[in-house]
Amino acid sequence: MSQSVEQFFDNLWNDYIQLAPSAAKVHEVLGQGRTIINDHVAFRTFNIAPVRLQALAAHFEAMGYKACGDYQFEAKKLVAKHYEHSDPKLPKIFISELLVEEFSPKLQQIVQALVAQINPAEVANPEFLYSGAHWQISSADYEQLLEESEYAAWMVAFGFRANHFTVNVNELPDYESLEQVNQTLKEAGFRLNTSGGEIKGSSDVFLEQSSTMADHTAVRFSDMEKVIPSCFYEFAKRYEIAPNQLYTGFVAASADKIFESTNARAETAAEQGDNA
Ligand code: OOG
Ligand code: NI
Incomplete structure (x- = not known):
């Protein structure tokens, strides 16, 4: 490809911090000016040609991943895969895709019509991975999708780009535990995802994760502008599965809760004190 792997990740990050300005603040608060190492970057898509998980993954495979x-998420009607590179400095990649055919005819129709507007030739360019939405959508259609799938609604609003980056807590100087990281974040004013508890997973599954709730961004729909949850930052601490060998996989039960960091609905309910 025309750009280096390093340039690719710089471009991906620059697109992401436009939608998650908090990420830059997270780096200031946790890194105190030092470089932060990312554990992984996550992408979302639909299981429809030409944007299937595999089409996105092909770019990473071309980089040597x-x-x-x-991973399977039955209730959310999603599947996911993760990718690793032999260069330990490169982040792992987590890509999920929505099983569109399992939803209502209405959702399928809205999503199919949007995906049909994508030029397949563009998908073959690595820049597609930070190209955003390739369509116009009404706020009514966004709200309609929200009824069935927070993930589908996020996808149609934001399109193709990093959904989140993830701080590698093992490589973070000054912090022994994920609890300490969470404490520092809360003191700095960040709102954490509490679905399933602030910390998802444990040393028993060799992975602990937490995340901020997504920043809010104004999105221009075809009929109006709306401020909705965009992208978030995640924090991961990995444990050894053998001496000097950290677990490198993901944990579906924890990931299931991390997806909720972009929820528009649960958040409103929580703000109203209605957690039932
Ligand atoms: C992915 C959620 C899962 C993880 O690290 O387990 C995840 C998403 O929200 O798209 O990132
Ligand atoms: Ni993640």
């Missing part, structure tokens, strides 16, 4: 784990 290998497919490693498969």
Whole structure:
């Protein structure tokens, strides 16, 4: 490809911090000016040609990444895969895709019509991975999708780009535990995702994760502008599965809760004190 892998990740990050300005603040607060190492970057898509998970993954395979784990999310009607690179400095990649055919005819129709507007030739360019939405959508259609799938609604509003980056807590100087990281973040005013508890997973599954709730961004729909949840930052601490060998996979039960960091609905309910 025309750009280096390093340039690719710089471009991906620059697109992401436009939608998650908090990420820059997270770096200031946790890194105190030092470089932060990312554990992984996550992408979302639909299981419809030409934007299937595999089409996005092909760009990472071209960079030398290998497919490693498969994950299923029955209730959310999603599947995911993760990819690793032999260069330990490169972040792992987590890509999920929505199983569109499992939703209502209405949702399928809205999503199919949007995906049909994508030029397949553009998908073959690595820049597609930070190209955003390739369509116009009404706020009514966004709200309609929100009824069935927070993920579908996020996808139609934001399109193709990093959904989140993830701080590698093992490589973070000054912090022994994820609790300490969370404490520092809360003291700095960040709102954490509390679905399933602030910390998802444990040393028993070799992975602990937490995340901020997504920043809010004004999105221009075809009929009006709306301020909705965009992108978030995640924090991951990994444990050894053998001496000097950290677990490199993901944990479906924890990931299931991390997805909710972009929820528009649950958040409103929580703000109204209605957690039922
Ligand atoms: C992905 C959620 C899962 C993880 O690290 O387990 C995840 C998403 O929200 O798109 O990132
Ligand atoms: Ni993640």
